Amino acid sequence: MASKVLYSLRDPVSKKRDDFEDILEERRNSSDLRYALKCYTPAVYRNLVPCTASMLKNLVLESDALRYVINQVSVESGESPETVQEEASQVLEEMAHRLQLSTIRFFALTLSKAFKALYRSVRVNEEGVQRLQQAIQEHPVVLLPSHRSYMDFLMMSYLLFTYDLALPVIAAGMDFMSMKFVGEMLRMSGAFFIRRSFGGDKLYWAVFSEYVKTMLRNGYAPVEFFLEGTRSRTAKSLTPKTGLLNIVMEPFFKGEVFDVNLVPVSISYERILEESLYARELLGVPKPKESTSGLLKARRILSEDFGTMHVYFGAPVSVRSLAQGHISRSQYNLVPRHVPQRPVADTQAFVNDVAFRLVRLQEENMVLKPWALISTLLLQNPDGVELSALTQQADWLRHLALSFGAFLDWPDGEPCSKVISSSLTIHRNLARVSEGRVRLVVPEASGAELSAEEAEFHRAVSVLSCASYRNQSLHVFVRPALLAVAMQTANSNRRDELYKSFNILRNIFSNEFILCPGASVQDFEEACYLLVKCGAVQELKQEVVMSSSGQTTLSFLCSLLEPFLHGYQVVCRCLCEDPQEDLPEKNFVPAVRNFALQLILAGSLRYYEALSSDLQKNALAALIRLNAVKQLKTGDRVLLKIDKMAVNSLEDALGGNIPTQKPVLARL
Amino acid sequence: MASNTDVSERQRSARQRLRIIAGHLQKSEGNEHTALSAQECKAETPRSNAAKVTAVPKRRQEIMKWNGWGYSDSRFLFNKKGQAEFTGKRYRLSGLILPSLKDWFEGTFGANLQHKSPATASLNVSAVPPPTLNELFVEELKAAGVALSTGPEDRVFRSHGHCLHEVFALREGRIGRIPDLVVWPNCHDDVVKIVELACKHNVCLIPYGGGTSVSSALECPPEETRSIVSLDTSQMNRILWIDEKNLTAHVEAGIIGQDLERQLNESGYCTGHEPDSMEFSSLGGWVATRASGMKKNIYGNIEDLVVHIKMVTPRGVIEKSCQGPRMSTGPDIHHFILGSEGTLGVVTEVTMKIRPVPEYQKYGSIVFPNFQQGVACLREVAKQRCAPASIRLMDNEQFQFGHALKPQVSSIFTSFLDGLKKFYITKFKGFDPHHLCVATLLFEGDREKVLQHEKQVYDIAAKFGGLAAGEDNGQRGYMLTFVIAYLRDLGMDYYVIGESFETSVPWDRVLDLCRNVKERIVRECKERGVQFPPLSTCRVTQTYDVGACVYFYFAFNYRGLSDPIHVYEQVEHTAREEILANGGSLSHHHGVGKLRKEWMRETVSSVGLGMLKSIKDYVDPNNIFGNRNLL
Numbered sequence A: 001m002a003s004k005v006l007y008s009l010r011d012p013v014s015k016k017r018d019d020f021e022d023i024l025e026e027r028r029n030s031s032d033l034r035y036a037l038k039c040y041t042p043a044v045y046r047n048l049v050p051c052t053a054s055m056l057k058n059l060v061l062e063s064d065a066l067r068y069v070i071n072q073v074s075v076e077s078g079e080s081p082e083t084v085q086e087e088a089s090q091v092l093e094e095m096a097h098r099l100q101l102s103t104i105r106f107f108a109l110t111l112s113k114a115f116k117a118l119y120r121s122v123r124v125n126e127e128g129v130q131r132l133q134q135a136i137q138e139h140p141v142v143l144l145p146s147h148r149s150y151m152d153f154l155m156m157s158y159l160l161f162t163y164d165l166a167l168p169v170i171a172a173g174m175d176f177m178s179m180k181f182v183g184e185m186l187r188m189s190g191a192f193f194i195r196r197s198f199g200g201d202k203l204y205w206a207v208f209s210e211y212v213k214t215m216l217r218n219g220y221a222p223v224e225f226f227l228e229g230t231r232s233r234t235a236k237s238l239t240p241k242t243g244l245l246n247i248v249m250e251p252f253f254k255g256e257v258f259d260v261n262l263v264p265v266s267i268s269y270e271r272i273l274e275e276s277l278y279a280r281e282l283l284g285v286p287k288p289k290e291s292t293s294g295l296l297k298a299r300r301i302l303s304e305d306f307g308t309m310h311v312y313f314g315a316p317v318s319v320r321s322l323a324q325g326h327i328s329r330s331q332y333n334l335v336p337r338h339v340p341q342r343p344v345a346d347t348q349a350f351v352n353d354v355a356f357r358l359v360r361l362q363e364e365n366m367v368l369k370p371w372a373l374i375s376t377l378l379l380q381n382p383d384g385v386e387l388s389a390l391t392q393q394a395d396w397l398r399h400l401a402l403s404f405g406a407f408l409d410w411p412d413g414e415p416c417s418k419v420i421s422s423s424l425t426i427h428r429n430l431a432r433v434s435e436g437r438v439r440l441v442v443p444e445a446s447g448a449e450l451s452a453e454e455a456e457f458h459r460a461v462s463v464l465s466c467a468s469y470r471n472q473s474l475h476v477f478v479r480p481a482l483l484a485v486a487m488q489t490a491n492s493n494r495r496d497e498l499y500k501s502f503n504i505l506r507n508i509f510s511n512e513f514i515l516c517p518g519a520s521v522q523d524f525e526e527a528c529y530l531l532v533k534c535g536a537v538q539e540l541k542q543e544v545v546m547s548s549s550g551q552t553t554l555s556f557l558c559s560l561l562e563p564f565l566h567g568y569q570v571v572c573r574c575l576c577e578d579p580q581e582d583l584p585e586k587n588f589v590p591a592v593r594n595f596a597l598q599l600i601l602a603g604s605l606r607y608y609e610a611l612s613s614d615l616q617k618n619a620l621a622a623l624i625r626l627n628a629v630k631q632l633k634t635g636d637r638v639l640l641k642i643d644k645m646a647v648n649s650l651e652d653a654l655g656g657n658i659p660t661q662k663p664v665l666a667r668l
Numbered sequence B: 001m002a003s004n005t006d007v008s009e010r011q012r013s014a015r016q017r018l019r020i021i022a023g024h025l026q027k028s029e030g031n032e033h034t035a036l037s038a039q040e041c042k043a044e045t046p047r048s049n050a051a052k053v054t055a056v057p058k059r060r061q062e063i064m065k066w067n068g069w070g071y072s073d074s075r076f077l078f079n080k081k082g083q084a085e086f087t088g089k090r091y092r093l094s095g096l097i098l099p100s101l102k103d104w105f106e107g108t109f110g111a112n113l114q115h116k117s118p119a120t121a122s123l124n125v126s127a128v129p130p131p132t133l134n135e136l137f138v139e140e141l142k143a144a145g146v147a148l149s150t151g152p153e154d155r156v157f158r159s160h161g162h163c164l165h166e167v168f169a170l171r172e173g174r175i176g177r178i179p180d181l182v183v184w185p186n187c188h189d190d191v192v193k194i195v196e197l198a199c200k201h202n203v204c205l206i207p208y209g210g211g212t213s214v215s216s217a218l219e220c221p222p223e224e225t226r227s228i229v230s231l232d233t234s235q236m237n238r239i240l241w242i243d244e245k246n247l248t249a250h251v252e253a254g255i256i257g258q259d260l261e262r263q264l265n266e267s268g269y270c271t272g273h274e275p276d277s278m279e280f281s282s283l284g285g286w287v288a289t290r291a292s293g294m295k296k297n298i299y300g301n302i303e304d305l306v307v308h309i310k311m312v313t314p315r316g317v318i319e320k321s322c323q324g325p326r327m328s329t330g331p332d333i334h335h336f337i338l339g340s341e342g343t344l345g346v347v348t349e350v351t352m353k354i355r356p357v358p359e360y361q362k363y364g365s366i367v368f369p370n371f372q373q374g375v376a377c378l379r380e381v382a383k384q385r386c387a388p389a390s391i392r393l394m395d396n397e398q399f400q401f402g403h404a405l406k407p408q409v410s411s412i413f414t415s416f417l418d419g420l421k422k423f424y425i426t427k428f429k430g431f432d433p434h435h436l437c438v439a440t441l442l443f444e445g446d447r448e449k450v451l452q453h454e455k456q457v458y459d460i461a462a463k464f465g466g467l468a469a470g471e472d473n474g475q476r477g478y479m480l481t482f483v484i485a486y487l488r489d490l491g492m493d494y495y496v497i498g499e500s501f502e503t504s505v506p507w508d509r510v511l512d513l514c515r516n517v518k519e520r521i522v523r524e525c526k527e528r529g530v531q532f533p534p535l536s537t538c539r540v541t542q543t544y545d546v547g548a549c550v551y552f553y554f555a556f557n558y559r560g561l562s563d564p565i566h567v568y569e570q571v572e573h574t575a576r577e578e579i580l581a582n583g584g585s586l587s588h589h590h591g592v593g594k595l596r597k598e599w600m601r602e603t604v605s606s607v608g609l610g611m612l613k614s615i616k617d618y619v620d621p622n623n624i625f626g627n628r629n630l631l
């Protein structure tokens, strides 16, 4: 299994990280206009084939690969090749970027103003920037930022301009194009637009992939896209999509370039612009169409304090080194390279492994602010917590997080109480101190009395907003937490038993958290290692046992996963109790949401995460993956066929009953 | 007209060489180690004296280096003034000073003339392991009147080809497993006798032609416990007949390239088969390795040139019953022999196609703004099937390398170089000297057609930004390949080691393969602690309908490395993997030998390998031809 080799060299803790510099400092001290008009002469790829944006389009349209598919489509559809060619040209027109330095300069100016208004500082690891500069000259570069906010790609281009690096071309979703003006602005700053779904459209796929590959092969510009596919509304990393990653690796597989450098970039926000928007979206308020006026409304927020933003440019990862021993490039020898070929299973597995590995690299270099820990503690105390107790717990958690290797930006030498109060200042819309206790803020509804449902809904918005900060730190704790839960539920302390329970949980949650496929042994080892390291458990010969002082840590870790364990159980129960065998897929989220809401109203469920469509969809994906639910497609409609026995036993497993005979678990 | 000077020049130097060789032969007569009773073969054609004159004597040590390339009198050195010169009288470069070589050498390799790594001066005979002889075999051989020797020099000379590691070991005076005995059959029947006796007494036979192998094919397998006998074909060197009606010649397989061409030329013919090693490599060697000559576009590769082959195997003699130009008689048995690399038997006689010596020859060259354009042009030339006798495209590094070989005083060269400089300033404006590359051309045929052909090719070139850059430039390009093996010896005197290797690849992958392999070499060197970036360069040397042959030179300064040869071999290994990953073949013409055996299965599939094994098992069940190449 590819992942074994890919991950074995990781030491989860002893990571050396670079220092940060605040780029806004200079902006505050010198003219923005002069900065925006500065001389811009980036170092370029050494084998650059110079070419303009319009030449690029011609290269794509005239490429063997596209010609091949055009002919194929023409034969299949009966349309003339010229018609298909014309279609292709329109697709490309709709897709292609029109990067212009003047637009970038315009953004450089306006964003300087905006960033200074929004952020206290924007901190960047300059060593990473230098590594990137090297990498850009050596081989084609793919930039892979994490995606938590619209700000991400504006910020990326802004930074590359600031550091005199080659400006990227960015794969963006078509949604933007509904805002004519903004869309065109983004296009001129390097965005190219892809339709959200084009599943079977051969021609579209061919144009798109050839466009990306041409830019990469010629070293035209760094190609930037979001592995997670879309913005994460929960601040947890999303399961990576592999389509584009596959495309950018192909030129290496086929020998068209010597190597490709993948550069993970971690962008972390102390406070996210979209925080309550996301919570509402998760709770079922339909996603607002990305309209220009919507963005303009965002101007209101320019007056707020969004704290510090961190951008960490990770070390470039060479596709060549990754592929060494995993991919036999000679498999491409026998078919002309412009003939599209489905990647073989090995290649798919490899690309998938790499995608996960990259997302983990993003996670590892995400900077956590104290608030990520404080919000975690607050969520574990829904009725509020004494400020002094919170201070104490935060200090304890800080040490735990550090010993697990968290990249924590905790102010040096400041008393913990001060750190907490300044966090609370920034996040005063989410939590407040009253009468010595800290609690979540539930926005008062003005006017009429709220129904019980509406009240819960309001509460849920606060909880989910707050949870998005807790989620920032989940990747640090998730492996030990899975082990902690396994220790709680397993029948014995024997390593093999624990591993079994751990693995079952891990398997169920692998759509929820970034758990690399095939790396369960490594994850287990890592979890043990960390728990031993922080003194919570001891490893004996055949057993892993809690140490005398381990209770606090283990129960903290268990509580961390509680919302997910319960949330998934709710989903299972909802499906089991549904009187029908089959559920239309589009009814799934409303059904579960309603089911969960009833439980909350009845006082038998504390975890508002169960209302989140993100959790619900992840749970469904897991059930489908584990064959407890099947999707039946009939025309446009998708029916969920529920195997109640199987779902039931999964629910049991989540509740701590691990029935050994049940068939579905045998598959786990 | 360059071609006229050329012809007369060639005749002059051929005559001179004949004299020298004749002298050597006369001297050597009394000096044989083992007293031999040379026996006349009862061949139908009486042995003519002219045919007996050969450029390389039976005792190779008389005129050849024991631990380097070529003739002892010809070598590069840096003289007291630090200028490079080429010694001897044999070649056009002989006796000339090459003033820019030093700077190029030091600049390219970070080498320094103060840092010498001289070779062991002479073969220490006492370091040569004593022979393990199969006494009965030797006795019966002697009784049969076959010439043989157990002399240490004779044996060492036949223990290696010209791979870097082989020559490097010799320079350090290290002698590994070598043949225990050398035998010199005079004719086919001698070979039949030798093979019979070898089978009878279970000794291991290794055919030896010109010794120019670059695949470890001639190395004795160290694990071989039987007595190893080197079967030197050099005395089977006669042209047995020429058939002017069918334009064929029947030739003994031990003849070396220069003798064959010279002797055919005397009758107004040629084979046109000119591998760069043709001074020393033999007809049998070409057949055994599937060799390829520079002028294959007109004359074909060896497999196109042979009409009939006779090979002696442990099972008996294999040959076809007629000389028809093509047959549909099942798989062509010639193709079991071509490329058999001495594992199945000894090729003894070959009927080859011959052609009248061309009336007119003309060199040429084209400068391209970059390698991509050059490759595109070659591709177009191949597409239009109008390739000249030879067309080769050097990359920029090799172009610069070629420059470094500029001699100080030479009527041939000065004109061109001064011309080139002017060219630079005027016509080449806009050509980046760090990107431009050169194609060298050789046209052959009757004058009219050559000139026509030339125009056609230059017209195509112009479409790819190519500019004609003169005849001399072209001629010099070919000279480079000729002396490159001598240059390697010079490098080795100053801590620089290197080698070439080749592949064939479909047209659409040529550029990618060249770039990736060159870069892989640079990267692997760096990772392995090579202090100075290596010379990593390539050239497209042959064009075909569907692809090209690409030739890489790779050399580096090994100061500071404890095991330079190991590093070299690792890098070459990864370069080969890179070639295979980029759709290149395991070899276009050097063959597999023992050097590239490990990739045979993936190259020809398991079934393919099984087929080859089963042939070996049938033809040579006791592994008499035990050089262990290929399989």
Ligand SMILES: Cc1cc2nc3c(=O)[nH]c(=O)nc-3n(C[C@H](O)[C@H](O)[C@H](O)COP(=O)(O)OP(=O)(O)OC[C@H]3O[C@@H](n4cnc5c(N)ncnc54)[C@H](O)[C@@H]3O)c2cc1C
Binding pocket: B161, B162, B206, B207, B208, B209, B210, B211, B212, B213, B214, B217, B218, B233, B253, B254, B274, B275, B276, B277, B280, B281, B282, B283, B284, B285, B286, B287, B288, B289, B290, B291, B292, B293, B294, B341, B342, B343, B345, B346, B347, B348, B485, B589, B590, B591, B627, B629
């Ligand atoms: C400087 C240089 C330039 C070269 N250029 C070219 C080139 O342009 N084109 C090219 O094709 N190759 C080239 N080569 C490689 C080499 O010259 C060829 O492989 C050549 O065919 C070997 O011939 P040889 O007579 O020297 O054979 P050897 O080196 O003596 O033997 C090579 C192999 O053939 C076997 N063999 C030799 N004679 C016989 C026989 N009569 N019967 C059966 N088996 C036999 C040997 O056992 C051995 O396995 C070059 C090598 C060098 C060093």
